[in-house]
Amino acid sequence: MNVGEVAALAGVTVRTLHHYDRIGLLSPSGRTAAGYRRYSAADLGRLHQVLLYRELGFPLEEVATLLDDPSADPAEHLRRQHRLLRDRLDRTAAMVAAVEKEMEARHMGIDLTPEEKFELFGDWLPEEYEAEAQERWGETEAWAQSQARTRAYTKDDWVRVQAEGEDVEARMAAALQAGVAPDSPQAMDLAEEARQQISRNFYDCSPEMHAGIGRTYVEDERFTAHYERRAAGLAQWVSTAVQANAARQGA
Amino acid sequence: MNVGEVAALAGVTVRTLHHYDRIGLLSPSGRTAAGYRRYSAADLGRLHQVLLYRELGFPLEEVATLLDDPSADPAEHLRRQHRLLRDRLDRTAAMVAAVEKEMEARHMGIDLTPEEKFELFGDWLPEEYEAEAQERWGETEAWAQSQARTRAYTKDDWVRVQAEGEDVEARMAAALQAGVAPDSPQAMDLAEEARQQISRNFYDCSPEMHAGIGRTYVEDERFTAHYERRAAGLAQWVSTAVQANAARQGA
DNA sequence: TGCACAGCCTGACGTCGCGTCAGGGTCAAG
DNA sequence: CTTGACCCTGACGCGACGTCAGGCTGTGCA
DSSP: OOHHHHHHHHTOOHHHHHHHHHTTSSOOSEEOTTOOEEOOHHHHHHHHHHHHHHHTTOOHHHHHHHHHOTTOOHHHHHHHHHHHHHHHHHHHHHHHHHHHHHHHHHHTTOOOOHHHHHHHHHSSOOHHHHHHHHHHHSHHHHHHHHHHHHHHHOOTTHHHHHHHHHHHHHHHHHHHHTTOOTTSHHHHHHHHHHHHHHHHHTSOOOHHHHHHHHHHHHHSHHHHHHHHTTSTTHHHHHHHHHHHHHHHHHO | OOHHHHHHHHTOOHHHHHHHHHTTSSOOSEEOTTOOEEOOHHHHHHHHHHHHHHHTTOOHHHHHHHHHOTTOOHHHHHHHHHHHHHHHHHHHHHHHHHHHHHHHHHHTTOOOOHHHHHHHHHSSOOHHHHHHHHHHHSHHHHHHHHHHHHHHHOOTTHHHHHHHHHHHHHHHHHHHHTTOOTTSHHHHHHHHHHHHHHHHHTSOOOHHHHHHHHHHHHHSHHHHHHHHTTSTTHHHHHHHHHHHHHHHHHO
């Protein structure tokens, strides 16, 4: 295959293949009389490995040493790539969950501490520092500032949206106090209403997402407090209702 | 907070923050009399957004225009980030699956075509080109070359490993021909034996992974052919047994 | 047979996102 | 009042290509 064909197949530019040739990472196994690069099937296999390792963030020089190591058989590479990809999958899933948590926090007017926002990036988070930073940035100042910013970004119908949320929450509280079981159809209908309201006004919220959010209502104390201020036991009640509703949708 | 503290919290270097300051992407909201950069809570919030978009592959200049766009409120950013992260999650999951398929292909001495290997990278794959390339690189030459490479990488106990696989496959074929149902405990035990053999000799193969692989036994004709050469209906039988076994492990 | 035009070649310089000194001021602790 | 950790501003370097420039090659078709 010519360089252009390989480039199209692999989704890279010709320049990239030139580059890989010059640095000795991937030299085509042949050339035509006119000097055209000719790539064999084996070359394509190597390119595939190169692109996988590159995608995983390895510098090209390291990719070369990995692939040229005669003691590492292909299965070894596959195992390593599999492990690295699974790590990345976990990390991405964690980031998705973090963003979802932030969405919900914003929805409810709660602001996360900087530590929480960054915990996915820091990787290591020195323990002793944590307490100190918590004190400096916790609750008071950061909270107030963020609230101010929220107001600044607010649009005209913000009030209406908040009222809608209020309405559902109030009816949930009433149901709780009337003794309605959180896994009853009536409770699930309220949960579903809440979910659709979020989807309409904030972000597209699938039943699975909603279930995940429901869990944080009891796991994260600030979310818990938000509901408990309205009625004792409401956080747990809503959490259960939301999850029951999600299970119902899934079935 | 001073630049060093912010750097530690966010998991970046001081140099990076200097850089973001100079290019105007993130300028600290204050300075001390001595010229020290002082970051506010709002600055940290912006940094968080910057790092998320950076992680998602945006060039810094584009990140700046995104964040400085006055018409885009924070919720808008969260929605976009959520969508992009989910895309990435799907893509990574697809890559994991592809690597698992390759592991299994190698295990069974089957070589995937270059098109299959690259389908995750190409993104678009021109239709007309596909058939042509298939012809050039399909079955014959690529297959033979790859087999040769596989032999070259082979280690001393390769023979033993192959024999083990042979043994299990032969017993599966015997069970099929003896009329053993593929979802019977006996069949599931054979499937489990196969799974543990893969784990020992090739790569760590969870029941879920094994179930996924089992599906390809009937979905990919080359895997199917591998089993059908031994006995008619064996591919479907093994696939069912493997999935039944995975379900049993999961319960 | 000639020509147009897509595709290939080799330099060579530019870019982005920082890493890495160099040379010098700042600050809290002892 | 010194020591050591931390901060500042240049300025150069680097990895992984992008992007011309200037020129050769290969092929369909008039």
